[in-house]
Amino acid sequence: MVPVRINEYIIPSVFAGALNQGVTVPVFIRYDGQSESSKSKQKIADATLSIKDGSFYVNKIILAELPERTELSGKLKQALTEVSSKSLGGSNKLTINNDAFLVLEPRSFHLEMVVGKDAFEASIIPRSSIMGESSVNNASNILAYTLGSYHNKYENSGSTSSYITLDNTTGVSEHHFNINASIYGLGTENADAQLYRSMYERDFEGRRFAAGMVDTWNLQSIASMSALNSSRIYGVSYGNKSSTKIENETLSLIPITVFLPAAGEVHIYREGRLLSIQNFPMGSYEVDTSRLPFGVYNVDIEILVNGKVQNSRTAQINKASNRYSSAQSDLAWQHFGGMLQYNKSNYRDRRTSSQSETETWIMGGAVSSKKEWLSGVTLKSTLYGFDRNAVNDSEIDVVFNQLVAANQQLLFANDGSWSNISSVSLNAPNGYGSLWATRHTSSVGQRLPMQNSDSFSIGMTANTGNVIPFPGSLTVSRTDNNYTGSSYINADYSQSLLSNRYASVSMRTGIQRYYYNNSDSIRDKYINLDISLPLSTWFSAGLSSENGNMLANAAVRKNFDNSAITQAGASLSKRIKSSDESGYRSDDFSTTGYVSYDTAYNSGTISATQTSDKNRSVSLNSQGSIGWAKDSIALGKNTYTSGVMVNTNFIDAGSMTAQINGKSYPLTGKTNYISLPPYAEYKVELMNDKTSEHSIDIVSGRQSNLVLYPGNIGVINPEVKQLVTVFGRVMKSPGEAFSFVDLHNHIGKTRADERGEFAIDVDKRYPVITLVEPGGGTCEADINLHNARGAIWIGDIQCQMLQRFTSNSTEQRHDKA
Structure with a gap:
């Protein structure tokens, strides 16, 4: 092969041979208005160059993964894919289209695509995205529970009331089956179980299908179905209102x-x-x-x-903070139908009502649309029928700007029933306050289980921090129900009095009045002084009055970090004045205490109350979940319907941390279950616990990306080494050291010094050290590393060649690694 001359350039023979076969070179992009003296470093594609008939040819161009959302126009992309065996000509230039051309610098083989402004399309950040396939293909199950128990004792009598709510979700990929039920009166003869939901659901790629026993929200989740009271529905639902559409509502409209x-x-x-x-x-x-x-x-x-x-x-x-995202401006819809069980209530008489359970059919559809008008407009409507009723629920939500928003809800039915709820909210500029008002009127027709209504609510909040030196807030509201003849007036004022590094002091005061049948029946007043101290401590003291009974109140609350107890508090109330105007007489004193806890396996609150009239009560609220996947089962503290299970398989006490979407979760023991919300993508990273003395080496499985649907449990099986740095001395016989000998185990090696002293990292799974003499002799020592953390001194190892010994040193010291 001889050198090749192309235009005024000589191509060396070796390179010419490669060019005959075709050479791939990067294509860099440069704006036509930029100086040609500085070469572009922004790669946009790869091109295959060759030589033929004394010219450079571009055989094909393959677009690279575009950096930082760089987006070329569709016309230019199409033109680039059509480039095939095109000559650069004598000027080493190739025109792609009116917006771009290629130019080659033969000395350096720097190939640039020079483009104009029209070569680009604006790279828009997606307002919504569709979740991909589930990361979990095996069956998994999550049983979430909420437990409540209340015991009250008065003098020599007492009563106990308990319940448990169970929500079980079994999932395989994007399919799941959910059962929700509650048991009331646990441990009593009157125990009663109620099944609320038994439903199959598949929500995938923007389409949702559900079938089974459901409530109105699971039947359709677009708009209201306010004509139905507590109902049980056996039916099916299908539509594009999907939880797999992830909307970004933080971007500008x-x-x-x-x-x-x-x-x-x-x-x-x-x-x-x-x-x-x-x-x-x-x-x-x-x-x-x-x-x-x-x-x-x-x-x-x-x-x-x-x-x-x-x-x-x-x-x-x-x-606007109260606007809806414009990501789903397309029409959202759902169709549904089935069999309905509902309470056929009659509220047409103001003083009496009657109920009867009825089984009938139900069918309907719902639609919604979000528009970019003003600062966001949302339209919703549901048309449904059951029994002999046809009903339309509609709603329009309008955000005019960041200061004004309005909402209108309407219901019309063929039996003459109707309902109208109008709301408006106004925000004053510069955070001075807000004003809101709601008007609700309705009329009962011939059949629907509705109630007449005629009420009006108005309220306002004023922030006084813009007027006086100390920030404060005044809230006043009034609700009038013309149908029942009742009114409720409330006024609250809070004022910051002091705030520095030592304490924050504020005052709260308020008054409430409740009128029924146009009579002044209840009057409440209070004034409190709140003090927040360092170390997460809060204290409050004040006076309150209820219908003339005046009480002195005090309360204290403290938060705890890095503890199973997250918060504890107590309150004391003492009557200092009695009222002769009312039959109600408050207790002479009452005390209440509570403790909130949050562990890896359960969370909840325990509270107790004692009053002066020998009334005692204790209550417990607790929640958690049990996750099962493959051969693993573990407890979690939350009640979400998906999660992550990490099998650390520690052989001894150890701890590490799982960081999931930036939030840290502690991992202890062999198996850990972390309950997480479904319909989400998670990035999981395992790392050492910075607060622990344990030294963990994560060999594999450090990072995972998971897509979780209801019932999914992503299982992570990392390879983890629990390391201990072992210090010691190897001896031939008492008083004589093995000097300068090699020691090793399955993860590393070291050499003893002249006194036989050494240091080596040991995996707790294989607590063995092997000594190797220069002559080839060996011995092994088994080390007891149970409960060892960080570093340990094991003392002398008596080693006879070709024998195996166990370290029995009585001198051991644990140090933090």
């Missing part, structure tokens, strides 16, 4: 895009204050607004390349 002619920065300012700095390569991108403050406001955007401002403009951020 309208995307803000920028174009960078080269790699640079985007600076975002609000009223002269820098809010964000974002780095991008060359291209057109949407600015990430997820970390910007909520609200509707203008920002100034500057585009900098090499420290110089290339462009600037003003844009509007629209992140």
Whole structure:
């Protein structure tokens, strides 16, 4: 092979031979307006170059994985895929289309694609995404439970009431079956069990199918079905209202895009204050607004390349905190039908009501749509029929801007029933306060189990921190029910009095009045002084009055970190004045104490109350779950319907940490179950526990990515070594050391010094050290590492060659690694 001349360049023979076969070179992208003196370092594709007939040819171009959301236009992508055996010609240049061309620098074989602004499409951050396939293909089961028990004793009599709610979910991939039931009156002759749900469900790729015994929410979850009371439905449901659609509601309603002619920065300012700095390569991108403050406001955007401002403009951020995401502006729908059991109640007489259980059919559909009008508009409607009734529930939710929002709910039925609920909320600028109002009217027709209603609520909150030096808040509300003739008035005021490094002091005061049948029946007043101290301690003392009975109150609460006890508190109430105006007489005193706990296996609260009239009560609320997967079963403290099981298989006491989506969970023992919400993607990373003396080497299985659906338990089986650094001395006989001999085990080796002293890491699973003499002689020592942590001194090892001994040193010292 001889050198090849192409234009004015000579290609060496060896390289020419490779070019005849085709050589892959990177393609770098450069904006047409940028200087040609600096070569681009932003790779966009790979090209196959060859030589033929005295010219360079581009045989094909393969787009690389585009960096940082860089997005080429569809026309340019299509043109690049159609490049096949195209000559670069005498100028070493190839035109792709009107927006791009290739240029080759033969000396360095630097191939650039020079593009114009129209070569890019704005890379928009997805407002929603669809979950992928489940990471769990095997069957797993989660039994969540909530237990409550209450015991009350008064003088010589007492009563106990207990219940347990069980929620069992069995899952295989994206399929799961759920049973929900409760047992009331545990341990008594009147124990009663109720089955509330028995349902198969598959929610996958934006489509949800459910069948079985369900409630109205599981039947459809788009809009209200307020004409139905407590009901049991045997039916099916299908639609695109899916939990697998993950929406990002932290972004601005309208995307803000920028174009960078080269790699640079985007600076975002609000009223002269820098809010964000974002780095991008060359291209057109949407600015990430997820970390910007909520609200509707203008920002100034500057585009900098090499420290110089290339462009600037003003844009509007629209992140009203109460708006809905625009990600699902497409129509959401659900169809449902089946058999209905419901209480056919009659509330047409104001003073009496009657009930009868009825079995009938039910069928209907629901739709909703989210629009980008104003700051977000949501439309919902359900049309359904049962028995002889046809009902329409509709709702419109409008967010005008960050200050004003309104909601309208309507119900109409063919029996003449109707309902109207109107709500509006106003937020004052600069956080001065808010105002809200709700009006509810309804009329009972001939058949629907509804009640007449005529009520109005109005309320306001004023923040006084903008007016006086100390921050405070005043809340006033009033509710009038014209149908029952009742009214409720409430006023609360809180004021910060002191805040420094030693304590925070605030005052709370309020008054409540309840009128029934237009008579002043209940009057409550209170004033409290709250003190928060360092070390998570809170104390409150004050006075309260109920219908003339005046009480002195005191309460204390303390939080605990890194403890099974998370919070403990107590309160004392003492009557200091009695009222002769009411038949109600409060206790002379009462005390209450409680403890909240949170362990790896269960969480809950225990409380007890003692009053002056010999009334005692104790209550327990507890929750947790039991997870089963493959050959493992373990307890968890939460009641979510999916989770992660980590089999550490520690042979001795040990601890490590699982970090799941940035949150840390402690791992102890051989098997750990962590209860997690379903329909989510999780990144799991195993690591050493920074607060533990145990030294753990995670050989494999450190990182895992899991997609979990209901009933799924992702099982992680890492290879874990529990390491102990062993210090000791090897001896031939009493008083004579093995000097400069090699010692090893299955994970490492070391050498004893002239006095026979050594240090070596040992895996607790294989607590054996082997000594090897230069002449080839060996001996082994079994080491007792039970309960050893970090480091241990084992003393002298008496070693006779070709024999196996056990270390029996009585001098042992544990040190933190």
